[in-house]
Amino acid sequence: MEKQELAKFILENVGGESNINTYSHCATRLRFNLKDEYLANTEAIQNTEGIVSVVKSGGQYQVIVGSGVADVYNEMTKLTKDNLEKGKVNNDGSEIKEKTNFFTALSAIFSPVLSAFAGSGILRALVILSNQMGILSETSGTYKILTIASMTVFYFLPVILAYTTAKYFKANPVLAMVIGAALIHPDLIAMMGETGNGTMTDFLGIPVTLMSYPSTVFPVIIAVWAFSHLERFLKNRIPEGGHLVFVPMISFFVMIPLTLIVIGPITYNVSNMIAGLINSLIESSPLLAGSLVGGGWNALVSVGLHWAVNPIMIQNIAGQGYDYIVPFTFATNFAMMGAALGVWLKAKHGNRKRYALTTALTIAFSGITEPAIYGVAMVLKKPFIAALIGGAVGGAYIGVQGVTAQSFVFGGLTTMPTFAGGQPGNMLHAAIGLAICVVVSAAITYIIGFDEPEIKK
Numbered sequence: 001m002e003k004q005e006l007a008k009f010i011l012e013n014v015g016g017e018s019n020i021n022t023y024s025h026c027a028t029r030l031r032f033n034l035k036d037e038y039l040a041n042t043e044a045i046q047n048t049e050g051i052v053s054v055v056k057s058g059g060q061y062q063v064i065v066g067s068g069v070a071d072v073y074n075e076m077t078k079l080t081k082d083n084l085e086k087g088k089v090n091n092d093g094s095e096i097k098e099k100t101n102f103f104t105a106l107s108a109i110f111s112p113v114l115s116a117f118a119g120s121g122i123l124r125a126l127v128i129l130s131n132q133m134g135i136l137s138e139t140s141g142t143y144k145i146l147t148i149a150s151m152t153v154f155y156f157l158p159v160i161l162a163y164t165t166a167k168y169f170k171a172n173p174v175l176a177m178v179i180g181a182a183l184i185h186p187d188l189i190a191m192m193g194e195t196g197n198g199t200m201t202d203f204l205g206i207p208v209t210l211m212s213y214p215s216t217v218f219p220v221i222i223a224v225w226a227f228s229h230l231e232r233f234l235k236n237r238i239p240e241g242g243h244l245v246f247v248p249m250i251s252f253f254v255m256i257p258l259t260l261i262v263i264g265p266i267t268y269n270v271s272n273m274i275a276g277l278i279n280s281l282i283e284s285s286p287l288l289a290g291s292l293v294g295g296g297w298n299a300l301v302s303v304g305l306h307w308a309v310n311p312i313m314i315q316n317i318a319g320q321g322y323d324y325i326v327p328f329t330f331a332t333n334f335a336m337m338g339a340a341l342g343v344w345l346k347a348k349h350g351n352r353k354r355y356a357l358t359t360a361l362t363i364a365f366s367g368i369t370e371p372a373i374y375g376v377a378m379v380l381k382k383p384f385i386a387a388l389i390g391g392a393v394g395g396a397y398i399g400v401q402g403v404t405a406q407s408f409v410f411g412g413l414t415t416m417p418t419f420a421g422g423q424p425g426n427m428l429h430a431a432i433g434l435a436i437c438v439v440v441s442a443a444i445t446y447i448i449g450f451d452e453p454e455i456k457k
Contacts, residue, residue: 003068006050007075010063015039017080024168025073026111028052028370031104032061053374055302060104064370066362108168109221110310113160116153117314118415121407124150125417128406132420150407154318158183158213158220165221171228175248179227180220182256183213183264203257210260211268215318217311218267223259227251275312275319282324286399290328294395294437295388297332302373314408322404322422327430328395330411331437335391337363338438339383340372342445349452352376367410380450383441390441398433401425 011017014032019040021033034040040061042054052064065072127146130136136143153160162180166173182188192199192210199210213219234247282289300306309325316323340360347353359372377384404422409415419430 003071004075006048006065007072007079009048010045010051010072011076011079013041013045014061014063020080023073023076023080024108024111025069026107026114028064028066028069028368029055030063030065030069030073030076031107032063033059033104034061037061052371053378055374064374066368066371105168106311109161109164110314112164112167113153116160117408118410120150120153121317121409121418122415124407125409125415125420129417129420154314155214156184157215157217157314157318161217162220162224165224166228169225169228171224171231172248175231175251176224176227178248178252179223179255179259182252183216183220183223183259188260189214203261206257206261208257208261209265211265213264213268215315216268216271217315217318218271219259219264222267223255223263226258226263227255230254271311271315275315278312279316279324282399286324286402287396288399289324290331290395290397290399291392292395293325293328294331294335294398295392297329298336298369298373298377298384298387298391301332301369302378310408317406317408322406323408324399324402324404326405326408326411326418327398327403327433330405330415330430330434331395331398332387332391333363333367333369333411334434334437335387335389335394335441336369336372336377338390338441339387339445340376341438342386342442343376343380343383343450345442346446346449347452352452363411364413367412367415380452382448382450383445386441386444386448389444390437390439393440394433394435394437397436398430401429401433403430403433 010030011020014020014034015036016039019035021035023030023032025031037056045051045063046054050065050068052066055062055064123146127136127143127150131138131143136146158180159177160180162176163173165171166176188210189212191201192212197211201208201210230251231247234250235243238246297306300309306329313323313325313329316325337360340356340363343356344353344360347356356372356376359376362371363369373384377387402423403419403426405418406421407418409418416427416430419427
């Protein structure tokens with residue numbers, strides 16, 4: 001089915017435009033906030049070519065399309081955008097209160113940035129690998145320029161996330177970006193001098209603890225969320241003729257100092273504390289951590305809860321240049337690939353064999369597991385268990401060996417350069433651990449087998 005036809009079909013079967021409050025997409029899913037989920041024809045959607053599955057999680061109705069989801073989303077915006085922007089009211093004229101939660105917000109905020117993370121991450125890994133192979137010297141202009149090219153997205157995260165957060169909370173994105181940019185203003189950084197984090201100054205006699213905000217995640221998200229409420233408050237109370245000047249003026253006067261005085265230091269310290277706690281747990285018990293994350297990540301992905309951990313990985317990469325959790329996500333991806341390969345080897349139905357192989361190749365080349373999770377493993381049940389076991393075994397090995405990733409990427413064969421760098425043998429141990437994931441999952445799937453239901457057309 002063509003993307004335009006698929007978008008129209010999905011729109012009709014989620015209950016039509018009148019049943020949609022809002023919708024967005026991530027790497028593989030269309031995420032709908034529906035007025036009434038009972039109006040959606042889930043069976044028709046699930047049994048349509050081009051759709052992997054439907055998941056109801058976190059207050060969302062999620063249609064899993066796969067790697068082509070962005071094209072379907074773009075087609076759907078042509079059918080709905082204007083009308084959805086106009087009519088945020090119920091039949092009785094009252095304003096629609098949209099369903100949202102922490103996971104919904106994070107997925108919508110980070111989804112537009114994922115391609116930038118992926119491209120920058122691989123470029124960074126290739127630069128590191130080139131240096132290790134003696135192709136590029138750290139003192140060369142080429143190395144320095146490519147390093148800038150690969151790390152810019154992380155340094156300017158406060159500005160980028162200000163834009164995506166503002167789009168989600170329906171605030172003015174340009175004003176939000178100014179607030180984000182203020183956090184990394186050169187003069188602010190210069191005020192910290194040699195003291196760094198914790199340098200004290202004041203604003204109107206109020207003490208201000210200065211922090212370094214380049215590459216941070218949560219300070220700007222919370223700041224823009226607060227700004228979205230302030231902006232609506234100001235627009236409701238300032239005559240329309242004064243919106244152009246007074247809304248931004250008051251917003252900057254209030255939000256930038258407020259962020260530097262309250263929001264920034266609190267969220268900076270809390271997010272660093274959470275990241276530090278997770279990293280210390282991994283360092284203190286790498287075998288247990290590898291087993292739990294490597295084995296359990298697929299379960300998080302299956303219900304869309306993995307978004308809660310993604311910001312921690314991004315912050316680790318941006319702040320310290322490496323991360324322990326990303327390798328565990330590789331383990332769970334390769335374990336799912338192994339389970340799909342096991343189904344390919346064991347299945348009797350030709351269509352199922354072909355689909356299982358296709359999903360395994362999708363993981364290998366794009367790091368996207370949803371087609372394998374929903375189209376193969378969860379349908380047949382036992383391969384899903386095999387993937388959990390394979391991920392736990394391989395993840396334990398990766399954890400014990402202290403494998404680190406040098407960039408935030410989706411785990412697949414094409415993103416293996418992220419293991420360049422780190423401790424000696426980092427790439428080798430990563431390859432061994434991921435091979436364990438594939439072999440264990442495939443072997444368990446093949447040995448214990450599975451019941452094959454009839455394949456629907």
